[in-house]
Amino acid sequence: MDILQMLVVVILLVLLVKPLGTYVYHVFSNEGNRLDKVFGSSERLIFKIIGLKRREGMGWKKYVLSFVATNFILAAFSYLILRLQHVLPLNPNGTGSMEPTLTFNTAISFITNTNLQHYSGESALSYFSQMAVIMMMMFTSAATGFSVAMAFVRGITSKGQTIGNFFEDFVKAHTRIFLPASFVITLVLVALQVPQTLDPTLTVKTLEGAMQQIAIGPVASLESIKHLGTNGGGFFGVNSAHPFENPNPLTNVIQILSMWALPASLPYAFGLFAKNKKQGWVIFTAMMCLFIVFLSFAYTSEKTGNPALSALGIDASQGSMEGKEVRFGIAQSALFTTVTAAATTGTVNNMHDTLTPIGGLVPLGEMMLNVVFGGKGVGLINMLMYAILAVFICGLMVGRTPEFLGRKIEPREMKLITVAILIHPFIILVPTAIAFMTDLGQGAITNAGFHGISQVLYEYTSSAANNGSGFEGLGDNTPFWNISTGLVMLFGRYISMIAMLAVAGSLMSKRHVPESLGTFRTDNALFTTLLIGTVLLIGALTFLPVIVLGPIAEYLTLG
């Protein structure tokens, strides 16, 4: 039954890939199509207002400049709102100004699509902040990631000098994808009894006669974009485990699919751009294979439970239910955890801190790889980066200098890719080591020993992968953690994006090598295997020693 539950969701996802991927392709292909009739007029109005009548294609440098500048302005704007929320309207609960380092962390966290929360939404944010900062950036950060991914795909699949116009992509991502989709999902969630109101916190009298505060607010609208945009920042501190955010198994499945479907459909859209659907499926299959492995580990480990508890004579037949919601059970929790870490959403419907060691290793591992579907666009970019690496290493073995999609991989591309593959382990391992060397870092750990290592490692991995889920349990609202994770999120997001756009720019201007019998084919099962192998050998082995000291040591010493 458990397995059937998970299987149904996976099958639904696979069925969604083709229609969604086709839709995404039509949104960004910049060729006239039927969608223009529906969205054209409102977009033209927006373009007119922002003075973007002639939407000329940009080179990669201009594209980078445009998206970084746009993001910077949005982040600065958000920083001011959070600092001044006590004097701004829509603050019925009288929430005060946010502390500077926490504001720094929060602004970066949301502009980078990470949504790492070192605060609790219901007590630290006014409704205005929730809507103008949190929700606004949930849209813009997702749209930014999507735009960059599409620009990257255009670069590696087309000839010419330009990779598209950032502002046009950015607007279209909103008008044609995120706004309509979140509108629909919001209505569905409201129908399924998720609150959507501007009323202040309810104060009710309980049966015993005590007074209880029940936080409510515009939850459903935040909930929809939280998942659609793979953001993950919850309205409430406990995120999707809260009954108002995620009241029942049906909303749970809707949330899983709404965060998973768009990233999963991108490889298909990539295949359409590359005019080779098989190429898209190869990327998708590699992602799916890794996903299934992770899911199996998560489910089996949680189902098996904690041997230490069984040893005490406690009935463990239910599996490890600590930190999980009974309305979801093991299967829905394991699936949610695997998806949220895969899509780097970071939303949680169970507490990852209380997962079994191997169960906790699953989200950690997925974020370390950051290629199993991945967040808005970033997962596809990363997987394509590994594809280029696989082509570079194995492609030589057919006796030709390596080429991907008909373009030669040469020193310039390798230098840029080097930057992108270096940055991820660097911003995870170095801060982790620093945290362990200082009292400031060590002070936050609530479980000493191997689990403490997992806690710290998880926090930085989640930041670096722009996931945002917390292992929780870590007392992380201190200047040390706010600033260090803030920087990690910043570097994790922008350095690799810029490097990969540069790769796209450089590949685009290359002479296109036609395919022949001697070509290294990248659209078959063998390449899928090589791609997975490359991800595991280069991505995973890097983190093996530290994982051995964290979750694996914890697992081995458990029984």
Place this chain on the structure above:
Amino acid sequence: MKADKKKTMLSADAVKQALRESFLKLNPAVMIKNPVMFVVEAGAVIVLLMVVFPAYFQSQERLGFNIAVFLILLFTLLFANFAEAIAEGRGKAQASSLKKSKQDMSANKLIGESVNVVSSTELRKGDVVIVSQGEMIPGDGEVIDGLASVDESAITGESAPVIKEAGGDFSSVTGGTRVVSDQIKVRMTSEPGQSFIDRMISLVEGAKRQKTPNEIALNTLLISLTIIFLIVVVTLKPIANYLGISLEIPVLIALLVCLIPTTIGGLLSAIGIAGMDRVTQFNVLAMSGKAVEAAGDINTMILDKTGTITFGNRMASELIPVSSSSIQTLAEWAAISSLKDETPEGRSVLEWMKKREMSFQEAVAEGGEFIAFKAETRMSGIDLADGRCVRKGAVDAVRKWVISQGGTIPADLEQIANTISTLGGTPLAVAVDKELHGVIYLKDIVKPGMRERFEQLREMGIKTIMCTGDNPLTAATIAREAGVDDFIAESKPEDKIAVIRREQAEGKMVAMTGDGTNDAPALAQADVGLAMNSGTIAAKEAANMVDLDSDPSKMIEVIAIGKQLLMTRGALTTFSIANDVAKYFAIIPAMFMLAIPEMGVLNIMNLGSPLSAILSALIFNALIIPLLIPLAVRGVAYKPMSGAKLLGRNVLIYGLGGVLVPFVGIKLIDFAVQVWI
């Protein structure tokens, strides 16, 4: 000559020289050029310091282990240096034999009308010298007067002298070659120190070796992997400290050295040097490593028909009797007329007979008088002792001759001759006195084995285009017979360059061979241009490879070498990276087993003790370098086949093998190491 050029890889002298070089290359200033090995060297120095000053590092009780680690690291470095030195040594040996032909010599310089004897080093471009029988040509130049046969064995290895004459495509001479007959006037075309031989020496010595783009890109990847593992290992110490596990520095260095790609890092330059060397051993001189790599990437190959695909001589391929005669009669007379005919056409008729085991009465020709072919008559033949006259030659010439003898012309002759012409062949009529017996169908014969080679090329994904001056029909016939993909008939030199540009515009890499001056622009335009050594200086300057044997079909071998070079690089990189899996399983449990005994589960190889596990992984890491030197220098086995098949095969051997081999290797080494601990 070719055989003795292929020296055995390990002559005692070469090994001695390479051993010396291995130590000299330990110099950090040299080592820094190879960042991967430089990290190993830095690690070795740190461990050495711990060995020399144990008190300072408080490493007294681990002295033995530290000494072992230091020695293994030292050998890792020496092995990598040795690989490079051996590869370089092979080139140097070749260079020294070339240098012998480059001794200072005297030259007869022509100043005005007088001849002055000067040293060859004083000759400048444009000077004119006279070279007589037995003298060495003092430098690269062009024959401006005279004709001589020249022994070029010093550079080509070919002992038969070649004819050089003023004007035309055989006017270029190379310094260091010897005139064996006659006397020529030569105008110098190069400054001293820049001659062909000078360039050749510096090329085979590897002095001017520049890294190719692919090598640079691969090096970038290797450096980044090194940095990643440096981060992994450096950050591991504070993280382990938190758990109260104190990791010793030599152990961390061992882990680092095992993880960074030392195998490919140590062999990378050897692979490149050896690839160039293999090309040289094929008697092809590549001007850069880039050209060799480019050869591996070729999509389209442009070949001249004559001399490359066909023998260039027309040969008898069929005998067609007219209706009034029979094949046997025709064959007999054709053979008799050719008995004393020394032209290739004549000999081909006899060969044709022999191949079909047809016999004729040689006695008939006894005492006959041979009539040689003349341009005026366009016939040859024999006047037999019994008075009969046999003639063989151009159809209209023979027809006129028969009519003049009073004979009649068979009605179907015209049609037979026309059919042969339209097929691209040349008809030769055979007549005896008044009677015309039939026609010999002469055609250009495709060299044996060419069809199979084009088949192989097609499997490799390479398109072949044949260039010929023949008319389209003839060209189509030969193209079909040889199995080339495309042809250009009635081609002029400009056509070649147009084809190259057209193919390049489609993104293809194009290779071509050529020898004439009018080939030079096309050779320069092509991505890989292979000039014949017998060709003109202009052609050799424009090309990026020169074939010393002047065999145009050698392009196919050059392509194979290019592919082999790239494959070797890819295979060893894959192998090196795949090795990490086993090394992790050896070292990680060993590092933590003392503090966390449960880690023993990860010790899947069941290695004796933590110390022996670390040493075994390290020893394996060092030994794999010399074990792979032969592979790096010789290149991985290569048979022409499609990309998909090649990949499948190589992934299996070097990818999967790379994962599995170290498990076995480390386990075996561990058995030996345990004895000592």
